[in-house]
Amino acid sequence: xxxxxxxxxxxxxxxxxxxxxxxxxxxxxxxxxxxxxxxxxxxxxxxxxxxxxxxxxxxxxxxxxxxxxxxxxxxxxxxxxxxxxxxxxxxxxxxxxxxxxxxxxxxxxxxxxxxxxxxxxxxxxxxxxxxxxxxxxxxxxxxxxxxxxxxxxxxxxxxxxxxxxxxxxxxxxxxxxxxxxxxxxxxxxxxxxxxxxxxxxxxxxxxxxxxxxxxxxxxxxxxxxxxxxxxxxxxxxxxxxxxxxxxxxxxxxxxxxxxxxxxxxxxxxxxxxxxxxxxxxxxxxxxxxxxxxxxxxxxxxxxxxxxxxxxxxxxxxxxxxxxxxxxxxx
Amino acid sequence: xxxxxxxxxxxxxxxxxxxxxxxxxxxxxxxxxxxxxxxxxxxxxxxxxxxxxxxxxxxxxxxxxxxxxxxxxxxxxxxxxxxxxxxxxxxxxxxxxxxxxxxxxxxxxxxxxxxxxxxxxxxxxxxxxxxxxxxxxxxxxxxxxxxxxxxxxxxxxxxxxxxxxxxxxxxxxxxxxxxxxxxxxxxxxxxxxxxxxxxxxxxxxxxxxxxxxxxxxxxxxxxxxxxxxxxxxxxxxxxxxxxxxxxxxxxxxxxxxxxxxxxxxxxxxxxxxxxxxxxxxxxxxxxxxxxxxxxxxxxxxxxxxxxxxxxxxxxxxx
Numbered sequence: 001x002x003x004x005x006x007x008x009x010x011x012x013x014x015x016x017x018x019x020x021x022x023x024x025x026x027x028x029x030x031x032x033x034x035x036x037x038x039x040x041x042x043x044x045x046x047x048x049x050x051x052x053x054x055x056x057x058x059x060x061x062x063x064x065x066x067x068x069x070x071x072x073x074x075x076x077x078x079x080x081x082x083x084x085x086x087x088x089x090x091x092x093x094x095x096x097x098x099x100x101x102x103x104x105x106x107x108x109x110x111x112x113x114x115x116x117x118x119x120x121x122x123x124x125x126x127x128x129x130x131x132x133x134x135x136x137x138x139x140x141x142x143x144x145x146x147x148x149x150x151x152x153x154x155x156x157x158x159x160x161x162x163x164x165x166x167x168x169x170x171x172x173x174x175x176x177x178x179x180x181x182x183x184x185x186x187x188x189x190x191x192x193x194x195x196x197x198x199x200x201x202x203x204x205x206x207x208x209x210x211x212x213x214x215x216x217x218x219x220x221x222x223x224x225x226x227x228x229x230x231x232x233x234x235x236x237x238x239x240x241x242x243x244x245x246x247x248x249x250x251x252x253x254x255x256x257x258x259x260x261x262x263x264x265x266x267x268x269x270x271x272x273x274x275x276x277x278x279x280x281x282x283x284x285x286x287x288x289x290x291x292x293x294x295x296x297x298x299x300x301x302x303x304x305x306x307x308x309x310x311x312x313x314x315x316x317x318x319x320x321x322x323x324x325x326x327x328x329x330x
Numbered sequence: 331x332x333x334x335x336x337x338x339x340x341x342x343x344x345x346x347x348x349x350x351x352x353x354x355x356x357x358x359x360x361x362x363x364x365x366x367x368x369x370x371x372x373x374x375x376x377x378x379x380x381x382x383x384x385x386x387x388x389x390x391x392x393x394x395x396x397x398x399x400x401x402x403x404x405x406x407x408x409x410x411x412x413x414x415x416x417x418x419x420x421x422x423x424x425x426x427x428x429x430x431x432x433x434x435x436x437x438x439x440x441x442x443x444x445x446x447x448x449x450x451x452x453x454x455x456x457x458x459x460x461x462x463x464x465x466x467x468x469x470x471x472x473x474x475x476x477x478x479x480x481x482x483x484x485x486x487x488x489x490x491x492x493x494x495x496x497x498x499x500x501x502x503x504x505x506x507x508x509x510x511x512x513x514x515x516x517x518x519x520x521x522x523x524x525x526x527x528x529x530x531x532x533x534x535x536x537x538x539x540x541x542x543x544x545x546x547x548x549x550x551x552x553x554x555x556x557x558x559x560x561x562x563x564x565x566x567x568x569x570x571x572x573x574x575x576x577x578x579x580x581x582x583x584x585x586x587x588x589x590x591x592x593x594x595x596x597x598x599x600x601x602x603x604x605x606x607x608x609x610x611x612x613x614x615x616x617x618x619x620x621x622x623x624x625x626x627x628x629x630x631x632x633x634x635x636x637x638x639x640x641x642x643x644x645x646x647x648x
Contacts, residue, residue, distance in 0.1 A: 034356065036411065036414060036415055039414060041410075041414045042411070042414060045407055045411070049403070049404075049407050145528070146500070146528065147501050149428060149501060150428060151501070159506075246403075249403055249406075249429070250402050250403060250429045251428050251429045252426075252428065252429065252501070301411060302415075304394045304395060304396050306395075306397065307369065307397055307399060
């Protein structure tokens with residue numbers, strides 16, 4: 001009887017990612033905060049909390065597979081939250097027009113990063129770091145440094161209040177009898193779109209080829225520059241979607257929103273098993289990584305772990321989860 | 331007293347009476363959830379410390395503390411976790427009013443009594459709000475500032491005084507109220523607010539904003555900061571520019587280890603106390619858990635500390 005396929009699967013990144021996830025879930029079962037971990041509401045809320053990071057993780061996966069990195073996604077979340085809030089709350093625009101504008105803004109930022117990396121051969125780290133700073137500044141400029149909320153301040157210092165447009169409630173909403181958040185659905189939709197790009201489109205294979213060996217890909221006729229532009233453009237678009245979800249949940253556009261979110265997005269992609277050097281991985285691994293990070297955060301939260309302990313434990317558990325993966329692969 | 335009641339009667343009691351008047355929902359102790367928006371502000375660390383000290387005197391209370399690290403969505407998740415854990419009572423100091431009103435209302439509608447501390451939520455889906463009157467404090471600060479500024483030689487000669495206002499987070503009610511009260515006291519007086527900035531209650535940000543104010547304005551008479559850390563940050567910025575002697579600094583909070591120390595050291599000309607309400611929250615919590623009615627609004631009184639009266643324990647505001 002052939003055990004080779006089984007052994008192959010046991011050595012695969014997917015199994016290793018599942019192992020990390022199982023490890024965190026086991027910690028949750030052991031420290032279940034009086035049974036809180038066994039109630040569906042805890043899992044539903046964990047999914048809602050991790051969704052914005054997960055959406056960013058989808059874009060990050062595409063970029064990482066292509067051999068790059070996108071540090072600007074957190075700032076784009078802030079920028080798009082601000083633009084979305086401004087257009088709907090202050091300018092009174094209909095939701096679809098505001099969404100289109102936000103999507104265009106995010107994609108544009110992504111394409112600029114992509115152009116810097118692909119055409120001008122700037123290192124991805126540097127190009128997207130600069131874009132991160134620029135986008136944050138742009139967000140603060142558009143918002144005047146203030147959060148854009150239902151309270152509109154007039155020049156004389158008084159406030160008037162507008163109602164929240166229905167699109168906010170439609171995004172920040174639960175379906176299926178209150179058992180699933182809409183933002184979780186949006187996250188899963190982004191996972192599906194990423195899967196289509198990576199597995200079903202030609203450009204998906206181009207991304208893998210570019211990340212695996214860029215010179216060889218270029219020599220084989222792969223349109224490397226266009227593939228990279230696609231990856232960064234999509235990363236910007238996903239960041240725009242995440243920005244809308246963030247604004248809807250906060251009921252405001254905060255120019256500081258999304259600060260350090262890019263680190264969590266990278267952690268999600270990498271814990272899932274996508275290699276930072278590129279060329280390998282997939283969106284399924286990112287989904288597992290998102291669940292791992294989500295559960296880790298949730299378990300610490302339901303146990304009311306204080307900030308200092310939480311930070312140290314998060315670092316330690318991430319290292320443990322990654323080491324667990326490596327031992328099994330060896 | 332409820333510990334002497336047999337379990338069966340307790341169960342019948344729980345079915346017959348509102349949940350708050352029966353026994354604890356889980357185990358022998360009342361579980362109180364405390365959702366704090368951040369522990370980066372010393373005033374909030376003091377609030378938690380006051381709650382902890384008051385709760386220690388009552389072993390039948392178990393307080394679970396969660397810190398949202400100044401993240402609105404995290405605070406929302408933590409309130410939802412308290413609802414899910416079905417705590418006996420929730421104390422919450424929300425970061426912002428609008429986004430946190432729905433989860434607080436959800437707890438209230440699930441028959442979890444809610445005490446809101448310091449920053450309000452919108453509407454009235456809570457059991458009690460405890461806080462000092464920020465508008466009154468702002469107005470007192472404004473009146474004190476006007477009195478001080480009118481005595482300045484340049485103002486007595488017919489000029490106008492120049493004030494820098496460093497506000498707290500303007501999406502939170504204390505920030506809005508401290509601004510409104512202060513401005514009300516300034517109306518009709520020969521004073522101008524030449525620079526305003528939102529420090530989000532944080533000292534490093536206040537310092538940066540004050541540096542900008544100093545760079546742009548050659549003469550500043552008074553700095554009104556919405557909290558003592560911001561006033562301290564402004565003082566440090568002025569000191570770095572060697573202009574601290576020409577400026578009067580006013581803050582709010584008046585904590586013994588912070589604002590009052592600054593007043594004693596001569597950094598602040600005045601600090602207006604803003605009591606944390608931690609002790610009062612535990613007192614109210616015990617009354618609510620025993621089934622007593624509590625007033626919807628509990629307004630705390632405060633004092634002003636100046637170098638002249640800080641040793642004597644400040645002066646109560648009218």
